[in-house]
Amino acid sequence: xxxxxxxxxxxxxxxxxxxxxxxxxxxxxxxxxxxxxxxxxxxxxxxxxxxxxxxxxxxxxxxxxxxxxxxxxxxxxxxxxxxxxxxxxxxxxxxxxxxxxxxxxxxxxxxxxxxxxxxxxxxxxxxxxxxxxxxxxxxxxxxxxxxxxxxxxxxxxxxxxxxxxxxxxxxxxxxxxxxxxxxxxxxxxxxxxxxxxxxxxxxxxxxxxxxxxxxxxxxxxxxxxxxxxxxxxxxxxxxxxxxxxxxxxxxxxxxxxxxxxxxxxxxxxxxxxxxxxxxxxxxxxxxxxxxxxxxxxxxxxxxxxxxxxxxxxxxxxxxxxxxxxxxxxxxxxxxxxxxxxxxxxxxxxxxxxxxxxxxxxxxxxxxxxxxxxxxxxxxxxxxxxxxxxxxxxxxxxxxxxxxxxxxxxxxxxxxxxxxxxxxxxxxxxxxxxxxxxxxxxxxxxxxxxxxxxxxxxxxxxxxxxxxxxxxxxxxxxxxxxxxxxxxxxxxxxxxxxxxxxxxxxxxxxxxxxxxxxxxxxxxxxxxxxxxxxxxxxxxxxxxxxxxxxxxxxxxxxxxxxxxxxxxxxxxxxxxxxxxxxxxxxxxxxxxxxxxxxxxxxxxxxxxxxxxxxxxxxxxxxxxxxxxxxxxxxxxxxxxxxxxxxxxxxxxxxxxxxxxxxxxxxxxxxxxxxxxxxxxxxxxxxxxxxxxxxxxxxxxxxxxxxxxxxxxxxxxxxxx
Numbered sequence: 001x002x003x004x005x006x007x008x009x010x011x012x013x014x015x016x017x018x019x020x021x022x023x024x025x026x027x028x029x030x031x032x033x034x035x036x037x038x039x040x041x042x043x044x045x046x047x048x049x050x051x052x053x054x055x056x057x058x059x060x061x062x063x064x065x066x067x068x069x070x071x072x073x074x075x076x077x078x079x080x081x082x083x084x085x086x087x088x089x090x091x092x093x094x095x096x097x098x099x100x101x102x103x104x105x106x107x108x109x110x111x112x113x114x115x116x117x118x119x120x121x122x123x124x125x126x127x128x129x130x131x132x133x134x135x136x137x138x139x140x141x142x143x144x145x146x147x148x149x150x151x152x153x154x155x156x157x158x159x160x161x162x163x164x165x166x167x168x169x170x171x172x173x174x175x176x177x178x179x180x181x182x183x184x185x186x187x188x189x190x191x192x193x194x195x196x197x198x199x200x201x202x203x204x205x206x207x208x209x210x211x212x213x214x215x216x217x218x219x220x221x222x223x224x225x226x227x228x229x230x231x232x233x234x235x236x237x238x239x240x241x242x243x244x245x246x247x248x249x250x251x252x253x254x255x256x257x258x259x260x261x262x263x264x265x266x267x268x269x270x271x272x273x274x275x276x277x278x279x280x281x282x283x284x285x286x287x288x289x290x291x292x293x294x295x296x297x298x299x300x301x302x303x304x305x306x307x308x309x310x311x312x313x314x315x316x317x318x319x320x321x322x323x324x325x326x327x328x329x330x331x332x333x334x335x336x337x338x339x340x341x342x343x344x345x346x347x348x349x350x351x352x353x354x355x356x357x358x359x360x361x362x363x364x365x366x367x368x369x370x371x372x373x374x375x376x377x378x379x380x381x382x383x384x385x386x387x388x389x390x391x392x393x394x395x396x397x398x399x400x401x402x403x404x405x406x407x408x409x410x411x412x413x414x415x416x417x418x419x420x421x422x423x424x425x426x427x428x429x430x431x432x433x434x435x436x437x438x439x440x441x442x443x444x445x446x447x448x449x450x451x452x453x454x455x456x457x458x459x460x461x462x463x464x465x466x467x468x469x470x471x472x473x474x475x476x477x478x479x480x481x482x483x484x485x486x487x488x489x490x491x492x493x494x495x496x497x498x499x500x501x502x503x504x505x506x507x508x509x510x511x512x513x514x515x516x517x518x519x520x521x522x523x524x525x526x527x528x529x530x531x532x533x534x535x536x537x538x539x540x541x542x543x544x545x546x547x548x549x550x551x552x553x554x555x556x557x558x559x560x561x562x563x564x565x566x567x568x569x570x571x572x573x574x575x576x577x578x579x580x581x582x583x584x585x586x587x588x589x590x591x592x593x594x595x596x597x598x599x600x601x602x603x604x605x606x607x608x609x610x611x612x613x614x615x616x617x618x619x620x621x622x623x624x625x626x627x628x629x630x631x632x633x634x635x636x637x638x639x640x641x642x643x644x645x646x647x648x649x650x651x652x653x654x655x656x657x658x659x660x661x662x663x664x665x666x667x668x669x670x671x672x673x674x675x676x677x678x679x680x681x682x683x684x685x686x687x688x689x690x691x692x693x694x695x696x697x698x699x700x701x702x703x704x705x706x707x708x709x710x711x712x713x714x715x716x717x718x719x
Contacts, residue, residue, distance in 0.1 A: 114679020
């Protein structure tokens with residue numbers, strides 16, 4: 001592609017494994033616990049924390065805030081072990097710095113894959129505990145008492161026997177002079193005062209009072225604003241352009257060709273947009289100029305006729321299927337999907353001969369820095385990343401294309417430049433959730449018990465996108481594409497999951513819940529159809545098959561209980577149910593719908609989540625709600641189609657989000673658990689479509705095999 005396909009290098013792949021959501025984890029790197037030299041009046045036992053003489057605890061944030069709550073959850077982990085007053089906690093985002101890496105991404109600074117808490121919980125707790133031990137040691141030494149005789153409470157060290165008290169603020173210099181201990185004990189969860197509680201979120205006040213700084217808000221002296229004109233056809237490039245009329249637009253300062261197209265640079269967004277309209281440009285549309293969605297579907301259907309590479313193989317599917325008393329064969333399809341972040345892509349860069357500063361809403365400081373280095377030609381120690389709040393991410397902001405645009409444009413015009421995307425740019429030049437074609441087979445015995453299951457997935461390889469050699473290294477299976485399928489928890493003795501790679505040339509990337517965004521739908525829709533074929537209740541059918549997975553079964557049971565599953569739905573409504581595991585969490589979902597003249601209305605969602613050990617309950621509930629809305633929008637309306645090599649949709653008029661009045665009543669229940677923390681940002685998105693189509697079947701008797709749900713299909717067509 002001639003546009004900047006700047007995601008990650010092979011070297012970065014080895015560090016990140018999944019730049020923007022989901023996937024494999026590589027361990028071996030434990031960042032941030034190296035002692036740092038403390039200045040006078042500052043106690044800095046590690047890179048994560050500074051306790052100052054005013055009593056404030058400043059906590060460094062490497063995981064970035066896009067609405068998912070990490071700006072609160074990450075400090076909670078450290079503050080709990082530090083035992084500091086929550087009102088004295090402040091935060092600071094860090095740029096690209098390997099000391100702040102996430103071990104869940106091999107040490108890269110990447111906020112994705114529902115992996116912030118999963119990757120950082122132990123490191124941040126240890127950082128806080130280390131500081132607390134040192135502050136206690138400083139006080140005990142000063143008082144001449146045993147450390148074991150001292151306790152702490154909200155930023156104060158206390159010697160109960162004598163009644164002496166010392167604030168952390170008064171101890172910073174003394175603590176800073178002590179050696180940093182290793183292997184400090186962590187609190188017993190029974191003594192937690194912050195973790196598991198609904199403390200006030202730290203990002204909300206700034207967002208309410210308007211002080212929050214997003215990428216679009218960045219201002220620099222002499223800042224110019226650019227719009228980039230890209231070829232509408234994927235893989236196309238600039239043939240020629242005439243900049244005269246664009247340069248004649250008041251406010252336009254420069255028109256320059258860059259790798260992804262032509263940048264119109266002006267003193268403001270309006271002038272740049274008018275310059276874009278006036279620009280005369282001719283495109284070499286390249287080999288994809290005639291590509292259509294129908295072409296892609298046809299090719300995928302052909303690929304699905306042949307066996308793929310086995311991602312899981314239990315028993316002998318072929319023999320069991322041949323003996324089945326009842327057999328089912330189905331095809332499921334899922335379309336390309338755009339991320340459609342509320343804040344369109346943007347990046348501000350200021351490139352000089354000796355320095356490159358990048359200001360942006362990003363999901364990866366590591367990716368941003370590496371892309372900026374590649375484009376600017378400057379070494380790592382001269383490239384600085386300045387993160388901002390994100391107006392949504394969903395995987396899109398882990399890419400590097402908008403970074404490359406800004407860095408290259410700034411370098412060419414010799415001034416700081418903010419590249420701003422329009423909504424149309426954002427929809428038509430995304431890295432889309434891959435289109436997917438799935439063939440399914442199942443067999444049941446005479447009693448209705450499932451004996452065989454096969455799933456054949458045709459999809460572009462997200463691992464190959466990160467590293468061209470990944471499929472070869474992994475035996476031809478993309479673990480991200482089969483996520484949620486190869487890990488199917490149902491007890492079916494003969495089970496095979498296959499993967500076939502396909503790449504029609506449309507840019508694709510990580511989209512919220514990634515492989516599970518398709519597999520959660522397909523597996524739960526298919527298991528529901530098997531229950532019908534067996535003549536059994538969908539809940540009871542699942543429950544029997546989950547006998548070997550007590551956590552899944554417990555989530556399913558609570559979902560059925562809270563949804564009053566055994567009680568008939570209100571008149572005119574019907575329910576569907578689903579259970580799915582991804583990103584270390586298990587989601588149960590019951591969906592209550594009505595269907596009128598083919599139009600689906602979701603009235604109620606009952607969501608149960610077992611995400612292991614709970615950090616911040618309110619964030620969990622908010623993320624479950626947000627993920628359900630995202631998944632519901634996709635299932636009812638989400639579809640990116642290709643015609644003549646380009647995206648047909650271009651704004652919220654034809655790629656519609658769910659509107660406020662359409663939001664269903666949503667109830668979230670958190671299962672008590674002592675398991676390691678799971679992810680919360682993505683799992684509910686994966687569960688939504690499966691529960692929805694099952695409810696639609698219960699209401700209409702029609703199975704949905706292709707998303708989004710089309711009213712015409714429910715009015716009498718075929719799915």
